[in-house]
Amino acid sequence: MKARLIIASLSAIAMTLLVSVFVAIQPAQAAVGLRITNGRLVEANGTPFVMRGTSHAHVWYQSQTSSFANIKSLGANTVRVVLSGGRWTPINGVSDVANIVSLCKANRLICVLENHDTTGFGEQQNEWTLDRAVDYWISVQSALTGQENYVLINIGNEPYGNNNVAGWTQATTNAIARLRNAGFDHTIVVDAPNWGQDWQFTMRDNAQAVFNSDVDRNTLFSIHMYGVFDTAAEINAYLDSFRTRNLPIIIGEFGFNHSDGNPDEDTIMAQAVARGVGYLGWSWSGNGGGVEYLDQVTSFNVNQLTSWGQRLFNGANGIRSTSVQATIYGNQSPPPTGSPSPSQSPSPRPSPSVSPTLSPTSGTKACTATYTRTNQWQGGFQADVKVTAGSAAISSWRVTWTWANGQAITQFWSANVTGSVVATNMPYNGSLGAGQSATWGFLGSWNNATNTNPTPSCTAS
Known part of the structure; x- marks a missing residue:
């Protein structure tokens, strides 16, 4: 019996040591x-x-x-x-x-x-x-x-x-x-x-x-x-x-x-x-x-x-x-997966950027938004919008525009987008230092006749 007690005690000590070792090595893993x-x-x-x-x-x-x-x-x-x-x-x-x-x-x-x-x-x-x-x-x-x-x-x-x-x-x-x-x-x-x-x-x-x-x-x-x-x-x-x-x-x-x-x-x-x-x-x-x-x-x-x-x-x-x-x-929509491959559509036709509308005033919270159509195919297109803070840091931004030809956004990323069109920053890209930029983008549909680039407005706080 004494031998068994000794063995039991040794087993308990061994188990304690093993647990201690396991806990000790956990941070490395x-x-x-x-x-x-x-x-x-x-x-x-x-x-x-x-x-x-x-x-x-x-x-x-x-x-x-x-x-x-x-x-x-x-x-x-x-x-x-x-x-x-x-x-x-x-x-x-x-x-x-x-x-x-x-x-x-x-x-x-x-x-x-x-x-x-x-x-x-x-x-x-x-x-x-x-x-x-x-x-x-x-x-x-x-x-x-x-x-x-x-x-x-x-x-x-x-x-x-x-x-x-x-x-x-x-x-x-x-x-x-x-x-x-x-x-x-x-x-x-x-x-x-x-x-x-x-x-x-x-x-x-x-x-x-x-x-x-x-x-x-x-x-x-x-x-x-x-x-x-x-x-x-x-x-x-x-x-x-x-x-x-x-x-x-x-x-x-x-x-x-x-x-x-x-x-x-x-x-x-x-x-x-x-x-x-x-x-x-x-x-x-x-x-x-x-x-x-x-x-x-x-x-x-x-x-x-x-x-x-x-x-x-x-x-x-x-x-x-x-x-x-x-x-x-964040969990917003992932980067686009719906753009056609070259075998499915004509080659991309980049369009020139539209310059932003708001000019930042020195020392005030302001931003500009630049719209660039980066890809276009039958019935669809892709565009990016670059938001740039003015001469002062900002904590949030809001971009708006109205479509001229009935276009519609079908998928977006890196912004919250509602209506036609109101886009606001995500939690991770709203704070911008003076002169810093963030970019969001989307896939859209168009009528295959006219796809006029909109003129975005940007406000900041």
Whole structure:
């Protein structure tokens, strides 16, 4: 009996210790904000989030801040932003990173921030190690803390070329550990070696070990699909290898053509949709070095979609028809899904913007509204309305107009819309600093004869 009591006591002590250990490790598993659960990226409320978006080369085009709103206007829910800590100038410091995060949030985009300094390590000049990329992230940490619902950290773009790729695994594991030890709770995105395409399968074969090394189990793997992925068999096999192991993956870059071959973008997009895998096309605008054909719009003009841009945003399994806005931005209608694909309708016919009507008075609460028809087809059209605060900050806005030709709004997003037409801000986009802007949009119907752009009025408080 005494022996049994001793055993019982020891069992109770062991159970207490186990419970204590379980409670102690819970915070490491209960990641804040965006996180990986059961092999998928989910929001803090548990809703799956599937990325649909593009990359914007911010480091080289820092004046193109309107790109965030323009990318959103085409239905994207995510933007991947190119940053540099010093390999390229100008450097993206704390204030610039904070502004980027604000632009993403203002335009209801999830932000994937990537350090581009690591590109092609081992085959380039002045390329950075992943360890040095971590130094950069720590230097801008103050702009990222508390943004875990909105921001993912892509440690380093294509962090190894084709030399010494075996070093990728340890370098990636060490980088994740350093970020966690520094207090980063964000979802961490890691790119594959071989210029992101992993044709030697280093990331594929070591993904489980890398994922397990993350104390938060909050690492997302990113494969870049260009010429290596020119057949359906290769695309399916690679994605299958992650799904069968319940490991999270996104297609972090891809194109419709490339200098190393012709990627099968149709299968890439179709399989991403079928599997619930995120994808991010490369890239919005400003490409050089012989890959200018990868621009999705010409000269950063949202009204000049290239053939690649049309395919990515408006084609089958494209962004416009498959993107769902993150729930952290509210439950209003998602970006439009009803616009016809190029095979269903004529090519978009952009119309010139109508200038706003109200001129802000210095020091008073005022706003202007600019109407832009971005797409038109038989019986339907799409438009965006950009609201800009005047010389003083505002806390809310209201846009009104009257249709001239009997048009009607059939679907809207990023505003509350009633009647013909009264639009008011959502909770997240009413507060604008002096000169700041928010954009809302809609799908409409028209009579196929006349579609006169209205003249909007804007009032603020």
